[in-house]
Amino acid sequence: MSSSLLLKNIYTLQTSFDKEALHGADLLIIDNKVGRIDPAGKISSKGVDRVIDCSKHVVLPGLVNTHHHFYQTLTRNHPAVQNAKLFDWLTFLYDVWKYLDEEGIYYSSLLAMAELMRTGCTLTTDHHYVYPHHVQGDPMAIQFEAAETLGMRFSPTRGSMSLSKKDGGLPPDTVVQTEEQILRHSEDSIRRFHDSSADAMRKVALAPCSPFSVTKELMKETAALARKYGARLHTHLCETADENDFCLQMYGMRPVELMQECDLIGEDVYYAHGIYFNDEELKIIADTGSHIAHCPSSNMRLGSGICRVAEMLPMGINIGIAVDGSASNDSSDMLAEVRQALLLQRVRYGSDALTAKEAFTMGTINGAKMLNFTNVGKLEEGWAADAAIWDLSTAAYAGAQSDPVAALLFCGDSHYTDYTIINGKVVVDRGTLVGFDEALLAEKANAISKRMLDRAARKEAL
Template sequence: MRTLLVKNAKSIVTMNGEREVVEGGSLYAVGQEIVAIGKDLPYEDADTVIDAAGKIVYPGLINTHHHLFQTLTRNLPLAQECGLFDWLGTLYGIWRHLRPEDVHIGAVVGLGELLKSGCTTAADHFYCFPDGISGELIDEEIRAAAELGIRFYPTRGSMTLGRSKGGLPPDVVCQTDDVALKDTIRVIERYHSADRFAMVRVGVAPCAPFNVTSDLLRESAALARSYKVRLHTHLAETLDEEAYCLEKFGVRPLEYMEKHGWVGDDVWFAHGIHFDDGEISLLGKHSCGVAHCPSSNMKLSSGVLPLLKMRDAGVRVGLGVDGSASNDGGNLLTEARMAYLLHKLSHGAASIDAAGALALATRGSASVLGWEDGIGSLEVGKAADLFLIDTRRLEFAGALFDDMALPIVTGFSRPVDMTIVGGKVVVDGGRLVGVDEELAAEKAQAAALRLVTEAAALTGSDYRRSRLARA
C-alpha cells in the first residue's frame, strides 16, 4: 500500500475530542489510514513526502448537503430575488433540460470547488430526473467523484408528486414511485459500501414533503432500513413548507415525516430552521441529524437555524453548502465562516467560537453522516483526509495567534494549498490534480448557456433579467 508522510508542519489541528493542536507535527499514513501523528516521527522513506514547513494541517471538511446539478444554474438574475418556492418554480423550467453530460460536468465543477476549499467528503442530494432522459443520472456524479478523488456520499433523491397531483414541481421532472424505488435499489446495490474508508456511500432521499407521495416516504424508509443505509430529505426549511403541510396533511412537517417512519439515528434533514422546541427535543431524543446551510438560508431569506437549542438538545448538526444555485458558490470554508458570523449576530457573541464553526464542518458533519469511525478528525486509525494552508501568505500577516481559528476568523476564500483524500494528493498548489480546470469551466459554461437557451425558448422567460428589474 502507498505511504504518505506530511512532516514539519507549523501545526496539525486534529479536531479530536480534546481539540489538540500538535505544534511542529508530522503525520504518517499507510494506504488510507493514519498510523502516527506527532513530532519527530521515525518515517522518512514514504512514497509521498510533503514538507509542510510554514503550513497548518487541518482535517478534511465534510459537506452534508449539496445539489451538484445546480452548479450550471448559478447567478441567474430571474432566480435571485425570491424565496424558496418561487426560486424552485423558476429553475424547474431549466432543469427539465438536463442531460447526462450536464450532470457530469456540473459535478466535476462543483466537487472541484469543494476540494479546492478543503472539503474531502461530500454528500449530494440528486432528485431531478427529467422525463425522457436517462434515469441513471446519479451515476454521472459518482463517475465525476471518482475522477476527482473525493470521498462521495450521493443520496438517490426523487420527486413523484407533480403539479397535476397537487405537488410543487412540473410533472416533466417527476418519476413514478415504482421507478424511483427500483432505481434506488439499483444505486445502492451497485455503489454503496459500508467500509470505514469507503469512497462511495449511498443514501435514500425523497426530495421534500411537497413533491413526493406519502407512499414513497413510507416505502423509502423501509427500503433504506432493509439495506442499512441512511435517510435524507429537506425539512422545515421555510414557513411556506410549513403552511403547505398544515393545509395538505393537517400536521406540521416533522409530525408528517414521523408518521412515515422518518425519525431515527439513521435520518438527517437538510435545513431544519422552523422546528419548534418540542420538535427539537424529539430530534435530540432520537439522535437525528441536521445539515446546516447558512449561506443558502440567508440567500433565500428562509431563516436562521436554532443552533444553540439543537446543541443543547443533543441534535447532531453538521455543515452543508446546499445547491450551488441557492448559494452561488461551493466553498465549505466560507460556509463555516458564515455559520460563525450568523450565529454571533443571531444568538450573541458567546454563542459559537471559531473552533465550534470548524467542528461543525468536521466532527459534526461526520456524526450527521454516521461516519465518525472513519472521518472528521485527524487521529490514528482514521482516514488521511486533510488540507494544508500556507501561513506565509499576505492575508495572514498579523493573524498567526490561533491556528485552529485562522481560516474561520480571517475569511479565507482562496484555494487551499493542498488537499489529500485517503492519503492521495488531489489538490496541489491550489489546483486540481489531473483535471484541466479551464477546459472543465469552458464545458460547464457552454452547458449552462444551452440549458438557459432551451428553457427560454420553451417557457418564454428571460432568465437573465431580474424580478426587481422587471417590476
C-alpha cells in the same frame, strides 16, 4: 504495494477539535490511513514516497459537506431569481432544470466537487432529485464516475419527486417519476454502489425531496427500503414557513409530525435546514437522534431564516454544515460555509454563540457521523487519511498567528487549500486540482449552462 506520504514539520496540526493543536509535528500516511503522528517531528523521511514541507501550513481533518445539489452549479446567479423566496425560486428554475442531460449531470458534478475539494472538503453528499424523462443514462452512475475521476469520497442520495404540477406540486411533469420507478431504482442504486464500511469511498442514501414533492406512501416505503439495507435517509425539512403551512393544509399536521407518521425520523435520518422547528419539535429531534445539515449561506440567500444551532447543540443534536445547492448559495466554498455558520449564529445569539472549534467540529466529525462514516473526520492513527492543508504564511494571515486554526475562519482572502488529501491521495496539489483540467471544466460547464438557459428562454419542447 504500500504507499507513503509524510507531512513534515507541520506549523499547526489539529487532529480533532476536542484536543489541543500540535506545533512542529510530523504525520505519516501509509496507504489510505494515518499511520503515525509524532508531536516532536522526528519521523524519518527515509523510504517515504513523498514528503510535503508543512512548516508554513495548518493541517486539519478534511471538511464534510452534508447537503448539496450539484446540478444547480449550471444555473447560478440567474437574474430572475436573485431576489426570490424559495417557492418562487424553485418554480422558475424547474423550467430550466428540465433540460438537464447526461453531460450536464457529469460536468456539474465535476464542477461542484472540484470547488469543494479546493476549499478543503474531502467527503460530500449530493441530493439529486431531478430525473428528466429524456435522460437515458443513470444519474447516480454518472455522478460516481465524476467522483472517481477527481478522487472524492462520495455519499450521494438517491433523491425523488413524485408530485408534479398536475398533482399540486411545483415541478413540471417531465422531471418527476412514478413511485414504482423511484423505489426500483433506489434499490438498484444501493445494491450497485453502497459500501457499508467505516471509511468507504462510496455510500448511498435515499432522499425523498421534501414533504411537498412526494406522497406519504413513498416516504414510508423509502424509509423501509433504506433500513432494509442499512442506508441513511435524508430530506429537506422545515426550511421555510411556507413549508409548515403546506404540510398543515395538505396533511393536517406540521412537518415533524409527518416525519414521525412516515417513520422518516431517527438516528439514521438527516434533515437539510431545520429552521422552523418549535421547542417541542426540537426535543423530538434530540430524543430520536435525528441529524441536521445546516445551510447558512442558502438560508441567508433565500431569506429563509436562521437555524437555531446555538440552542440545538446543547441539546445533543448532531449538526453538520452544508453548502446547499449552488443556485441558492451560489458557490461550493466549504471553508466559507464553516465561516458563515460561525457568524450567522452570532447575529441571532451574540458574540459567543458559536466558537471556531465548535464550527469546525460541525464541519468535520459531526458531518462524518451524519453520513455514517465512522472512521472519517479526525486525523488520528488508524483513521482515514483525509486532510485539508492551508498556507498561513501569506499577508492575509499576518498578525493572526496567535490562533492559526481560528485564523482560517476569521481571516484570509482565499479559501483555497495548498493541498487536499483524500483516502491518502493528493487531489489538490500546490493549489491545483489533480484529476481534471480546471480551465476545460469551466469551459464545458459554461457551454452546458448556456445551452440549458437558451432552451428554457425559447420554451423548447421536450
